[in-house]
Amino acid sequence: MITRKKFLALSSLGAVSLLFPNFLFSKSFKRTHIIDVDAALKEAASLRRVGKFEEAKKIYDDILAGYPGEVRAYDGLRKIILSGGQQEDVIKLLGEAVKINPENADIKQRLYREYFNAAMGNKKLAGTLGIEGRVLVEVKEKYASFLEGHSNHHNIAKQLEKITKFVEWNADTENPHTNAPLKKYRKDQYQYNKNRFNEYSSEQMSAKLGELLSKPNNDIRRPHIREMYQLTLKKYRKEKNTDVALEHAIKYYDTVNKQDPLFIKYIRDLAKYQKKYDTLIELEAQNHNIKKTFWSALALFDAYLRKAEDTHTPVPSELTALIPFLKDNTLAPTKKFELLTRLIKLDIITGQTDAAKNKIQEECRNMYGVSNAHTIDRLNVLAARYYVKTGNDDGKKKVVGIAVNPKSYLEDADDFVKSLAMMNLSRDSSKIVHLQNLQKLIDKL
Known part of the structure; x- marks a missing residue:
């Protein structure tokens, strides 16, 4: 891991380039031109997720050599750098990127967001940015200046409004646990986010979920997909439409995550309620095939036993076949x-x-x-x-x-x-x- 002290001590560009795209340091740098950027980004992301950071970085370098303003490549490099916990190196990376792409609003926005994160959280890092006075005030001024040239960016205006409030509340200098206006703001934001879909019907929620699923499925979107499935399912359950609720739970299980305990519980509860024992058995069989634990086998045993008892049918051989495994564990x-x-x-x-x-x-x-x-x-x-x-x-x-x-x-x-x-x-x-x-x-x- 390269610490900040080591980073500052490195004088050779070859060492620095281990962290940052090579083309940032050499005008003569040449690489093979990438035509399909989306495919290259997907390949790099796949490598990054399995820890092959050097291979992923090479692809991001290739992309940026041909497309210096491709913000998604910088996002990928940011994740690689943060895997080592070096937030200051992210700021360095984005600072160099802004110099090369001075008109790129997306890159600027990402740089200023890193400044904001440092001001609000990493006080040690904030003190190394070379900014006199409060870093949060400097961030506010940067956002205000940025907004003048990008008035059509509504999210920037909202961010500036938020930062202005934080400056007024001394959110960067006072203890957040005793800062009354900051605590109220965060509580209000939590409640707003929690209740933002309260007025939606189940059909509207299902349509929202469909819109989300039609977009490319990436790591950033996965938590939102889970939340939307959960909220949609709850709407249908509240309306006593348990058939559709079960369909949504199964779809999430089949297409998103087969090991999510919450949705496994949803399927169990709904299948038992509707007495759909074959659905329950199929779930528990898949779950046991994945986990191979005492508890997964016991859940499958219970599913077979429940069906036999409630439907007055013979106990299947699959149930008795589980007993030796259970006894051994x-x-x-x-x-x-x-x-x-x-x-x-x-x-x-x-x-x-x-x-x-x-x-x-x-x-x-x-x-x-x-x-x-x-x-x-x-x-x-x-x-x-x-x-x-x-x-x-x-x-x-x-x-x-x-x-x-x-x-x-x-x-x-x-x-x-x-x-x-x-x-x-x-x-x-x-x-x-x-x-x-x-x-x-x-x-x-």
Whole structure:
């Protein structure tokens, strides 16, 4: 990494050119003329994303040799330089670019933005720019001068208005955590950005998303694409149009990012709500194929089990094929418990009630002395499921009573009931909501 001190110490242009385009330092520099700039930029961006900075830089050099005002090439070089954390070198690069392209508004704007960032954040860097007084005031003057010659640039006018306010509020010299007008401005901006699409209908949001997707897909646009998908999906969910909401979630998953946890959750929730189990299984199968973890396998197991239970269809062989993988990856006690609860549920669904009963009793013994109500109630619900499967309605109703007053069941003649009572003996009953949730879950069976 080249630090600022090393950079200033370098006297040879050959060393400096490691950071900046060669043509900036030599009028006689010649390279092969690039005709398809867009294709070259895409190639350089691909190399840059995988860390091949030298190869990417050579392409950017080629582009700038033929097209010195190509601002996208400077953007690429900026990202390469910032990968080493050297913001001062970005300012140096753009300063040289402005000298070569004095009428290029886009390059000037980028240079002034770097000055602004330095004034507002990197105070150490701001002190090295050779500007007397407040750097933010100098930035304001540069923007004002720039606007005189580029009055059609509305974004420049907005930026100047913002910088003028920052100067008035001493945003560059006072602590931002105690600067009341600056804090209010940032809060207002956050709320405006958060609520800017509140009045849009789902159709309008979908149209906005379509406009965005019609543009070239680059790194800068990806966060906006994600946000627009999310906002559009929320609109459809709010209107109870869950079919279209699910379509949007799947489209994002298929075309943008298959590992985005938020959209994976959207698809799971919507597919379960609509009982589209094949969609759910397809999602979990793809997710497990990518991740190959205990949790991804467990999610796929749950999807198969949910379909079999709700549609009253046989358990597929794909589910049982997951069990060896799950058993091989259950070193942690929490994972063992999660797998056991699934195996008990599988036994109940497939009618193996004796096996389910034995597993529940054994786990009850393992949980003697445990106080966590949530964990205990997981097993209480499975016990109620067992009773429902065996047609014992009284046993199902008894489970809540055992959880409320386990001591009264310690001498019960039924060993299964005694096991449940022993497990519930240390159950934390300080929060009534746990008992209410247990009652609701059992009532649904």
